[in-house]
Amino acid sequence: MNRTKLLMFSFMALVLFFSSALPGALVNAQTPNINAKPKGKIKAENKAKLPPAANGILVPKLELVSVNNAGTTKQFNLRITNWAQFPPGMFKSEPNLPPNPCGQAKLGARLALKTVRQDGKTLACHPVTSPETLQSFGFRTYDGSNPEVYVILIDVKTDTTYKSKVFSTVAK
Secondary structure, eight states, X not given: OOHXXXXXXXXXXXXXXXXXXXXXXXXXXXOOOTTOOXXXXXXXXXXXXXXXXXXXXXXXXXXXEEEEEETTXXXXXXXXXXXXXSOGGGGSXXXXXXXXXXXXXXXXXXXXXXXXXXXXXXXXXEEEOSHHHHHSXXXXXXXXXXXXXXXXXXXXXXXXXXXXXXXXXXXO
């Protein structure tokens, strides 16, 4: 046997030896597919469970509690149904906060709640000093209308706003 054939034979013997000693190491080796898609549906228990604030910016959800009529004056009473999702620290009074956007004297309220008509006119503004404020607040109209409104919660400490979707005040 010449030298080239001997080297080739030795190489083949080594490949066969290692492939049998380490199954899948050489013969069945595969490159992992980094673009592979999962097979089947992702099970609910495997989905990430994130707190509501981590799923995106909090959006206040409005509910109409009542409408009181007195001639052409209407008093609308609303609440934010997901008030408990807002961090408790946002309701604490603090000294040395920026001016209250409601135009009232400094009350130490970190949050302000503005009720705004769809055309941009502010109907009411309340300093929020406790979660109860989000559970019961209101505004009035003097022309007998039922405006579509949205609310904006303003965190004056962080200059963050939380805006609701436009909401119809027509009782259902």
